[in-house]
Amino acid sequence: MFTSKHTLVESFGVDSEIAAFFVDRKIPDQNDYWKGRLLYVSSGTGYLFIPLWFDLQFKLGVAKDVLLSEDYVRLSEAILDSAAKHEMNKISLQEHIENCKALVIGRVKQTALYDDLLAFFSDPLLKPYKNIGTVSPALNRGDSLLFTLCLLETDMQTLNKLVRGWQALVPSFLLMDDVMDLEEDKKNGEENSIADFGKGSEGVKKALDYLADNFEFLKQYNLKLANTFAKSLVAKKETPYLQSLISNS
Structure with missing residues (x-):
């Protein structure tokens, strides 16, 4: 589904130029991330996050000409x-990380972050390391x-604010x-991050608290984005489905 510039600006608070x-932007050639896609930015999470992330970097202090280079x-x-x-x-994951290393080799300015990322990805369980990673x-x-x-x-x-x-x-x-897909993922035996926050309703509640904390951080830099996220979460929490998860999971 098409995501317009107007939607990005008005609903998500993205800078109009970004x-x-x-x-x-044209879809990059021979790129598996956009394989089969017709649009660079669509409403799907995996594509909508791109302009939101670049905009957040801008709002956190990175020059726009650097970001859009x-x-x-x-x-x-x-x-x-x-x-x-x-x-x-x-x-494999390690091959992916080797690819990332090859892409930045010789150009690294933030050596401490680079070393932390290597340490983080050296653990196959991807446990949190310093300020990188979540519990899931x-x-x-x-x-x-x-x-x-x-x-x-x-x-x-x-840099720490960016992370x-x-x-x-x-x-x-x-x-x-994942909150909305929890029961379906359970039935299908698929991975769902809620389980990493705790069992049953306690895990759901902790995940919701984690989201609320993240929205508070985002409010400092992009009020429209934080409010859009918060409204979406409120709407989800009011559904009988999520109410049942909170009380009975």
Whole structure:
């Protein structure tokens, strides 16, 4: 489904130039992340997050000309291509991380973050490491995109905010989907991140608290985005389905 510039700006608080850049951008050639896709940005979580993440980086202090440079955007696209290959079981996780290393080698400005990412991904369980990762490995696999931050020339305070911003944005997207898919995933024996927050209703409640905390962080930098997320969560919480999960899971 098409996502317009107007929707990105008005509903998600995205800077108009950033919104236009990604809505108008051509799908990268021979990239498995966009395989079979006609649009660069669609309403699906895996594509909508891209302009939201770039916009959040801008709001957290990264210059727009850096963010929208072909070098930086193509690096993100290349990492997403490799991530898609891993999800398709074409390559292993470690092969994916080796690809990420090859993409940034010789250009790393943030060596501490780079080393932390290597340490984080060296653990096959993807447990949280310093300020990287959540309690759920399922929410952590996308953290390889943080390798892009290693190229930025910025201070440590801004860098830490960027990592926190990523953790507030992307896992929240995924977790909101998992909350609504919990019972179906259980029946189908599929992975669901809610289980990593705890058993039954306690896990659901902790996941909802985690989301609320993330939205509070986002409010500081993008009120429209935080409010859109919060309204969506309120609507989900009012459904009989989620009410039953909270009380009976």
